[in-house]
Amino acid sequence: MSLNVSDLCIARGGLPVLEGVSFILRPGGALILRGPNGIGKTTLLRSIAGLQPPLGGEVRGGEDRIAYSAHSDGLKSALTVTENLQFWASVFGTRSIEAALAAYDLTALHDRPAGTLSAGQKRRLGLSRMLVTGRPIWVMDEPTVSLDQASVALFAAAVQAHLASGGLALIATHIDLGLAADVLDLGPYRAKPLALDDFDGAFL
């Protein structure tokens, strides 16, 4: 099943940032979002993941099928790598985490507390969470931040494998991942400044 985004209008802090965003993402397809800082990439991804309601338009086909990866990885520094990943695996109802650890070359680090990992290693652990969700749509916000070149290659391979198994990926990134993916530049969708008539709406 594909992910249909039609005429989506989204706001940050009560002010519209993007309007008229439409695309269809089919199984096996990936879409790279580009655009300057502040254009609303994160807000768009959060809206698609269901964390905030859009001002207008709709997202179809995303209910309970999206795995969302944010700027922060949601790791607990007092827990080990295995415990962190095992927690998310149990929440999403998947059993094995070995494949996810292996995919991001974390097997050797499995009993280290997450707090002692480097920034890049933490990021890899955060990304490996996507593999244990078992969900078909990956919505990822700047996944390659603080990754070195080898780790970016690991990430690209993981996305490639996910797409090959019929998954979908929506990725906001500035670097070239070497994926056969469509690119959506958000620049043209920038919302026109709007006179605020709904004062309360800005707070809700």
Place this chain on the structure above:
Amino acid sequence: MMALLIRDLRLAVRAGGGFGLGLAFFLIVTVLVPFAVGPQSDLLARIAPGVLWLGALLSCLLSLDRLLALDWEDGSLDLLATAPLPLEAVISIKALAHWITTGLPLVLAAPLLGVLLNLPLDGYRWLVVSLLLGTPALSVIGTFGAALTVGLKRGGLLLSLLVMPLYVPTLIFGAEAARRGAMGMGVETPLLMLAGISAGVIALMPFASAAVLRINLR
């Protein structure tokens, strides 16, 4: 859901988890009260149930601002909100974990500290029963306050002010049950009221907490 409970309990007892903070505060309050009030054992016996209840309530309050703030800071709250668990369940589990790490130790420590306050012999049973019935309400109401103030820097002050009035009924009936128990009077009415408050907030509050958390996560 079990995974979340186990994770929260594990985090609480690991380094920096804050387990024992409430207990230490409870100990300090009840140890210092006899020094402040003076060595009049009949007066201490009279105020003991109220002091113990107040100490337990304040200890609970002390640990509330970490309840959701840590998950908010490291981003796991966003990820939990997009996970298959309903947010109401997440909130309820968080409240349960808070009760196990804060409320339950207070209940167990209260009889020991009652000795310091010269609590009458009849009072111990009802003190423990009233705390056992009342502290879950404190955790659940506190989780609501934490959900309201999540994302605010230094939200602890606002959290305390918001939660304080909601704690009043629990305190009144809890302390009243313990006081009547200590004086050898019937405790049914305040205990039933206390149990009613706890059952009501456990059933309804998670929905309110999840609703405000959804708004705060936007």
